[in-house]
Amino acid sequence: MKPSEASSTKGLALITQPSPVQAIINAFRKAPPMLFDVADDTHTLPVIAASPAMSALLLDDVNIDPMLRAPRSASPKSPDLSSLVASSSTSSASKRNAEDSTDADTPSKRIRLMTANLSQTTSGSFLVSKPKMTTLNRIAPPILQRAPFSAILEPNWSLICEMSKHEHLSHQDLAEGVKALTLNLRLAQLHVEAQDGIIESANAQLVIQNIYTDKLHHALFEKETKKVSKANRVVLNVGGTHLTDEEFIQEMEHRKQAREAGKEAKRIRKEQKVAKKAKKDASQAAWQEILIAHQSEVNTWKTLCDRLVQQGARKKDLPSKLR
Known part of the structure; x- marks a missing residue:
């Protein structure tokens, strides 16, 4: 040792x-x-x-x-x-x-x-x-x-x-x-x-x-020490609360429905976020294709202008630049 x-x-x-x-x-x-x-x-x-x-x-x-x-x-x-x-x-x-x-x-x-x-x-x-x-x-x-x-x-x-x-x-x-x-x-x-x-x-x-x-x-x-969830804390009045009380049962059911509604709203927001991101990605991809096509046309225009200048054409007679 x-x-x-x-x-x-x-x-x-x-x-x-x-x-x-x-x-x-x-x-x-x-x-x-x-x-x-x-x-x-x-x-x-x-x-x-x-x-x-x-x-x-x-x-x-x-x-x-x-x-x-x-x-x-x-x-x-x-x-x-x-x-x-x-x-x-x-x-x-x-x-x-x-x-x-x-x-x-x-x-x-x-x-x-x-x-x-x-x-x-x-x-x-x-x-x-x-x-x-x-x-x-x-x-x-x-x-x-x-x-x-x-x-x-x-x-x-x-x-x-x-x-x-x-x-x-x-x-x-x-x-x-x-x-x-x-x-x-x-x-x-x-x-x-x-x-x-x-x-x-x-x-x-x-x-x-x-x-x-x-x-x-x-x-x-x-x-x-873990943080106590609000779902585990039920206080209906100042005094004690009986677990079989009708008001207590209704309160628990209401909280359960509120939690399920919150989960559903969270799922919908997540789907909307995913759809929005997919739409944005598609728009960016289409825009990139447009930029590539425009750059190709600009390169073709430059090549044409250079050839016309070599042939003796005047600058005012050259085709206008693409926008």
């Missing part, structure tokens, strides 16, 4: 998510989209800067302290506490600003922004559009991510037990312990932010798949 083909992409958190997933990272879906939401001039899309969680996923991100990255060839050196605290304060300030701006959004505003964002993506606009889905409409395969241990060092969790016995530590040992704890706390913060970004992307992918499943469900429902 052949192995199944991979239907998803698995890798580190460095993989870029598809544009539909990025469009709903900061939004959620609670109501079906309307034409007002999809219109280009309805909303002005905000420019959202990269969050610290996503910045921590990049190997060459300038916001990450170089001492916190995993070593490639040489062993890591002891990090500087001042640069560590500065980096931590900058990240905390940007995170607070992002949270303040996010909390100002209402759920309905998030829905509209998400719909507007999706409508402007190439691979996800069909999810919020009104036209029916086709086999050409596909969503990107899911991207499975894991913690970026190759990009960010793992905290030294053993410091928790070591620093718990601080009774016999000197002042210098305590100061060095505080530095080590601060460094590892910063590492833990980066890992938490990275995990939050991974969870955020996974939830966005689930929303995309949910919207896609709803579209598929509606398409299958329309395909499986």
Whole structure:
């Protein structure tokens, strides 16, 4: 048995998510989209800067302290506490600003922004559009991510037990312990932010798949649901209708006669159409014969005129052209 083909992409958190997933990272879906939401001039899309969680996923991100990255060839050196605290304060300030701006959004505003964002993506606009889905409409395969241990060092969790016995530590040992704890706390913060970004992307992918499943469900429902014929719907009054009622029987007979009359009228129209087409074809064939005969007479006239001119006849004495 052949192995199944991979239907998803698995890798580190460095993989870029598809544009539909990025469009709903900061939004959620609670109501079906309307034409007002999809219109280009309805909303002005905000420019959202990269969050610290996503910045921590990049190997060459300038916001990450170089001492916190995993070593490639040489062993890591002891990090500087001042640069560590500065980096931590900058990240905390940007995170607070992002949270303040996010909390100002209402759920309905998030829905509209998400719909507007999706409508402007190439691979996800069909999810919020009104036209029916086709086999050409596909969503990107899911991207499975894991913690970026190759990009960010793992905290030294053993410091928790070591620093718990601080009774016999000197002042210098305590100061060095505080530095080590601060460094590892910063590492833990980066890992938490990275995990939050991974969870955020996974939830966005689930929303995309949910919207896609709803579209598929509606398409299958329309395909499986047959249109009910008017002949099967009989309502004589507001209340119930008995099948043996004389009025019901007369109504059914009247509808049957109307259907037969419609079929007969359709047959007559079809015969008239066929007869009209046959008459038109016969007229065109007769006209083509007339054109061929006229062209033959014109060719004979040209030959006669050429022979008379060669014999010395004047042009005014030539026979007139056929019309």
